[in-house]
Amino acid sequence: MNIENLIKEHIEHNKRNVKAHNRMLILIEALNNKEIPEEIANQINKDIASLNSFSGEDKEFTKALNKTYFKILSLVEKELKLVPKNQYRNRWLAIGMAVFGIPLGAAFSASTGNSGSLGIGIPIGMVIGMAIGSQMDKKAEKENKQLDLESL
Numbered sequence: 001m002n003i004e005n006l007i008k009e010h011i012e013h014n015k016r017n018v019k020a021h022n023r024m025l026i027l028i029e030a031l032n033n034k035e036i037p038e039e040i041a042n043q044i045n046k047d048i049a050s051l052n053s054f055s056g057e058d059k060e061f062t063k064a065l066n067k068t069y070f071k072i073l074s075l076v077e078k079e080l081k082l083v084p085k086n087q088y089r090n091r092w093l094a095i096g097m098a099v100f101g102i103p104l105g106a107a108f109s110a111s112t113g114n115s116g117s118l119g120i121g122i123p124i125g126m127v128i129g130m131a132i133g134s135q136m137d138k139k140a141e142k143e144n145k146q147l148d149l150e151s152l
Contacts, residue, residue, distance in 0.1 A: 002032055002041070003028050003031050003032050003036065003041055003044050003045060003048065004028075004045045004048045004049065004052075005025075005028060005048075006021070006024055006025060006028060006048060006051060006052065007052050014058075016062055017058055017061070017062050020062050020065045020066050020069070021065065023069060024051075024065055024068070024069050026149050027069060027072060027073070027147075027149060028048070029148075030147040030148045030149045031044065031072075031076065031082075031147070033148060034080075034082060034147070036076075036080070037080075040075065040076065040079055040080065043075065044072055044075070044076075047068050047071060047072060048068070050064075050068075051064060051065060051068055076147075080145075081140075081145050082145055082146070082147050083137075083140055083145065083146060083147065083151070084146070084147050084149050084150060084151040085137065085141075085146055085147070085148075085149065085150050085151060086133075086137060086150060086151045087137065087140075087151040088132075088133040088134075088136035088137045088140065089130055089133035089134050089136075089137055089151075090133065090151050091133060092129040092130065092132045092133030092136070093126055093129045093130050093133060094129070095129050096125040096126055096127070096128045096129015096130065096132065096133075097122050097125045097126045097129060098125070099125065099129075100121070100124070100125035100128045100129065101121045101122040101123070101124055101125020101126060101128075101129075102121060102122065102125065103121065104120075104121030104124050104125060105117070105118045105119055105120050105121025105122055105124075105125075106118060106121065107121070108120050108121055
């Protein structure tokens with residue numbers, strides 16, 4: 001089943017509105033290139049229909065557009081395991097700094113007796129997290145579970 005297109009075209013043409021609108025159009029196109037179950041497609045179409053019938057100011061429309069964008073991304077990730085490119089790398093970058101980097105820095109700082117070396121573990125954890133996330137992104141791509149759009 002196809003996803004409806006966003007027909008709300010009379011938005012004010014400032015950078016923020018155009019960027020949010022184009023990002024949503026790219027998401028819809030990427031979803032239309034995948035096999036989406038009918039029940040998920042119906043949920044997404046309801047969200048897009050509410051955007052198409054939105055009658056507020058442009059600033060409010062941009063907020064609603066961004067909220068719907070992330071809602072749709074969350075739905076397809078949770079239900080279909082579809083993720084944007086580099087989603088896992090970006091997520092694991094932060095996790096690596098927190099889970100691996102801080103304890104490594106604390107251990108290094110304690111072993112040298114210099115609390116100034118506490119920050120050394122953070123870049124190490126960042127690299128570890130990026131490596132784990134990149135592997136997960138490659139696996140998602142191999143399984144055709146990756147959307148043709150970049151993660152924010």
